[in-house]
Amino acid sequence: NVLGIEGNGASAETLEQAGIKQTDIFIAVTNQDEVNILSCLLAREYGVKTLIARVKSIEYSGRRAVLSKEKLGIDLLINPEDAVAEEMVKLVRRTGTFDVAEFVEGKIQFLGYRITPESPLCDLTLRELGELKGIYRFVVTAIQRDSSTIIPRGDDTIQAGDRIFVVAHQNDLPAIQYLLEQKEEKRSRRPRAFILGGGHIGLHVAMDLEALGYDVRVIDRDQKRCEQISARLKRALVIHAEGTDIQVLLDEGIATADFFIAATENDESNILCSLLARHHGVRRTLTLVNQPELLNLAPSLGIDACLSPRIAAAGAILKYVRRGQVISIATIEGSNAEVLELAAEPGCQAVGVELAQIHFPEGAIVGAIVRDDSYEIPTGASVIQPGDRVVVFSLPGAVAKVEAFFSAS
Secondary structure (H helix, E strand, C coil), rough: CCCCCCCCCCCCCHHCCCHHHHHHEEEECCCCHHHHHHHHHHHHHHHEEEEEEEECCCCCCCCCCCCCCCCCCCCCCCCHHHHHHHHHHHHHCCCCCCEEEEHHHCCEEEEEEECCCCCCCCEEEEHHCCCCCCCCEEEEEEEEEEEEEEECCCCCCCCCEEEEEEEEHHHHHHHHHCCCCCCCCCCCCCCCCEEECCCCHHHHHHHHHHCCCEEEEEEEEEEEHHHHHHHCCCCCCCCCCCCCCHHHHHHHHHHHHEEEEECCCCCCCHHHHHHHHHHHCCCCEEEECCHHHHCCCCCHCCCCCCHHHHHHEEEEEEEHHHHCCEEEEEEECCCCCEEEECCCCCCCCCCCCCCCCCCCCCCCEEEEEEEEEEECCCCCCCEEECCCCCCECCCCCHHHHHHHCCCCC
């Protein structure tokens, strides 16, 4: 259902050819900020109601913006680098996870965990895992195995090498971390994070982690950039070195580091340096990856989490565009699957019937139900009421059906 048109997106003639006069939402995501903004301004003149532009320059986004979205008359300015930096900080704060998203003002957490042969969950069926529900309140919403994503049923078995996705309330996370043996080691020192690359993403992550009390060490090959970021940071140590200069990094304490975050513009360098850091004792590695083909490959090499600015920006745009009963949305790294937070409208198919009796869309599963100040990790006997906020994991083919399921229209 996509019509491709070759032409200049900042040209009124091209926009008219594409049907701009009948358009409700205009999204400009080229690599050039000026083209994106100009095309949105043109679309506004044609009466388009919703305008979204991808921008990277600080002149348009962030705290130092000279031209804000309000001044430009654009509904959403999304900076992919800011979006992916925020994802990195969330992952650092959640022990053992490779993916994390928050719903219902942070009360409901969506977390991804890797299953090792030593994991207590390895070789358990979902039915056996369900017997622990009295102690641990969570739902395994999906299992990612090789290149496929499975919505698990009772007979499905969790295997070594799987990546599982869990939905739980924030109050239950300590118990779940204990179950998955993702324990924080007790340390007398602050957690230490090495960040490779002092560009926009690396600096953003360094400033956020510094504010959270982390021992931050930034590595960059460019001396001038090192001087610039050193002036912006308060306590972080800035190291002028190559990411592959392991002796320098060992001298600076990388062997006892808790995190290594590779955030340069070069995917291959990020992956290689992350593997070197892991080899020399870093507990967790987070890697920036732009190329889709490498996004799926890198985790199989032993990297804990791979993040893509493209996917982070897409998730933010989808969250804005698909408002209505969709309150929030997150896309899953390395997969087209999505996690949605929806409001159950009065009269929709989802309300008033036990989940076991509902013909819920195939390829989707309910992870949590929130009602006022209470929450429920659902079972077959759970009943969704009008106005409930429901977190749902969905494969690509079921997303539209899930949205329709929670809509009364």
